[in-house]
Amino acid sequence: MASHMQTLTQKASRLIALALFPDTCLGCRRHVSERGVLCAECWNGMHFVAEPLCAITGEPFQHDFGGNMVSAAAIANPPAYRRARAAVLHTGVARQLAQRLKYGDQGELAPWMARWMVRAAGAMMSESDVVVPVPLHWRRYLLRRYNQSAELGRAVAQQAGLDFAPEALLRVKPTRRQVGLSAAERRRNVRGAFRVPPEKEIAVRGRRVLVVDDVLTTGSTIDAAAKALLRAGASSIDILAFSRVVPHFVARR
Known part of the structure; x- marks a missing residue:
């Protein structure tokens, strides 16, 4: 009954x-x-990130040269993280979804967007222990009312059966918006911006951390976040985002 x-x-x-x-x-x-x-x-307006791509940054290549390819940028400035992947290119419908999640207070989109992210992550999901979202500074959080990266991170963790530690990483420096800054300015902008509180180190120490963000641009923000987590004792860092900005890339069909 x-x-x-x-x-x-x-x-x-x-x-x-x-x-x-x-x-x-x-x-x-x-x-x-x-x-x-x-x-x-x-669906035709969505451009999913697919091979060939950089084995480290996940940046898609226009042409397939064979082998385990690494971008020139990753060779010149090796990031602190192990691998980064994104589900889609930040253009068209994907860009609209990201903006609606971020600025339109439409958190209900997160579980659906996370499905594409989990698929794009591949082996990273089984090689991760805990999901940590890229945090907002508390001032920006008060204005936005919620963190879009945390909404995505929560959904990814639930779908993958991983631990979720939304407070393991803090943004302690009120950074400027990265839009319009050069690569060097972006790095300076986020230098020292993140910290793992001593009482939260247990959530990441000795663990494989999957950092979740909504949009990847130059990678400066996620690299700074990865460095803070490694200083706190994380064994490795992978990055997973919904979309990726790739200027001048012509999507294949």
């Missing part, structure tokens, strides 16, 4: 949810067959 009532309750909840939040495209909100998918037009 109890299980029957539970089934009826679940069906009723589903009907109410469908009435209040009909199954619409994540991108344009047209009607689709099921929740959490894109319509054909928006």
Whole structure:
């Protein structure tokens, strides 16, 4: 009897949810067959990051030269993290989703975006112990009311069955927005910006940390975050983001 009532309750909840939040495209909100998918037009506007790409930074290459390729930037300035991956290019529909999550207070997008991130992560998921999101400075958090990277990180951790430590990393320096800064200015901007509180070191010490962010640009922010986590005793750092900015890249179809 109890299980029957539970089934009826679940069906009723589903009907109410469908009435209040009909199954619409994540991108344009047209009607689709099921929740959490894109319509054909928006799907064609998504550009998923795929091989060939840099084995370290995850930056996609325009041409496949064979072998385990590493970008010139990663060779010239090896990052503190082990690998970085992103699900999609930061353009078109993906850019709209990222902006709606970040500025539109639409946290309900995070679980659907996280599905693509988990797929893009590949072996990184099984080689990680704990998920740590890139934090906001407390002043910006008060303005935004929530951290979009934490929403993505929570969803990734739940889907992958990993521990989630949203307070393991703090942003202790109120950095400028990175948009419009040169690569050198970005590095200076985030230098010393992150710290692991002593009471939170247990969450990362000796563990393989997966750092989650919403958008990757030059990599300065995630590199600074990785260095702070390594100083706190993390054994390795991998990076996972929803989208990646790649100027002048021509997406393949």
